[in-house]
Amino acid sequence: MSEQATAIIAGGCFWCTEAVFRDVIGVSAVESGYIGGTVENPTYKQVCSGLTGHAEAIRVTFDPHTISLGQIFDIFLGTHDPTQLNRQGNDVGTQYRSAIFPLDDDQKAEAQAAIARAQPDWPAPIVTTIEDLAPWYPAEDYHQEYWDGEGQRNPYCLAVIPPKLMKLRKSFAAKVKG
Numbered sequence: 001m002s003e004q005a006t007a008i009i010a011g012g013c014f015w016c017t018e019a020v021f022r023d024v025i026g027v028s029a030v031e032s033g034y035i036g037g038t039v040e041n042p043t044y045k046q047v048c049s050g051l052t053g054h055a056e057a058i059r060v061t062f063d064p065h066t067i068s069l070g071q072i073f074d075i076f077l078g079t080h081d082p083t084q085l086n087r088q089g090n091d092v093g094t095q096y097r098s099a100i101f102p103l104d105d106d107q108k109a110e111a112q113a114a115i116a117r118a119q120p121d122w123p124a125p126i127v128t129t130i131e132d133l134a135p136w137y138p139a140e141d142y143h144q145e146y147w148d149g150e151g152q153r154n155p156y157c158l159a160v161i162p163p164k165l166m167k168l169r170k171s172f173a174a175k176v177k178g
Contacts, residue, residue, distance in 0.1 A: 004028060005064045007072050008035060008101040010055035011080035012088025014139065017058045019147035019161045020079045020168050025175050026066030031059045032139040032146070035101055036131055044140055050093040057101065059136060067175060069107060073100065073114030078171050079164050082115075083124040089160065098128040 011017045014032040021030045034047050037054030047054045060072060080088055082098045102108040111130045119126050142150070151157040169176050 002063050002065060004061050005069065006103060007060045007062070007069060007107065008057055008103070008133075008136065009060065009073075009076045010035070010057035010097060010099040010101070011076060011082075012056070012091050012096045012098070013160070014056040014058055014143065015146040015151055015157055016088070016161050016164055017076070017080065018145070019151065019157075020075070020164050021058060021060050021072075022145070022148070023165065023168060023177050024062075024067065024072075024075060024172075025177055026063045027060055027072075028063065029059075029061040031061075032143045033057055033059060034137045034139060036099065036134045040135070041137055044143065047095050048093075050095055052095075054095060054137075055097050055099050056095055056139075057099070069110050070114055071172075071175060073111055074117065075168065075172050075175065076100075077114055077118040077126070077128065078121070079167050081122075082118065082126045082128040083122050085127045098126075099131050100128060101131050101133050103133060 018030045018032050021027050034042050034054040035057045037052040039052040042052045046052050086094050086097050088096050100111040
């Protein structure tokens, strides 16, 4: 098996960002979880309250020889609205913030560069934060691979995820799994 790298990103509902990155060439795993808050081992209900400070996020494992970290960040910034502060569409609260949690200084520099590259594509300032690495808590099992199961029967997911997948296929066609 080749070398693997990891990126942690938050772009609103983790069901939506997970669905996007499961379709990206070079991505071997996507785990939904919580990061950036003050409560140890938070539950979905606690995070949804907005009181823990956590973001719904995904941890992406990828082959850096197939897809670069910069490309991961470009896809991230191109498939959600990074100009919305503490929300994505109807999901409102700090738990839905747009954020990158770099694992080291090199990832932080790459995140800054990706935001600078993406800004001309958006009519408003990008508000995606670059936050300090914090403990990662995997979401409950029923949140993992949600789109592939329950999500395709969930009206919210059916309204939100297909447009994100279409944007992925249109803007990043060379990086989409067949």
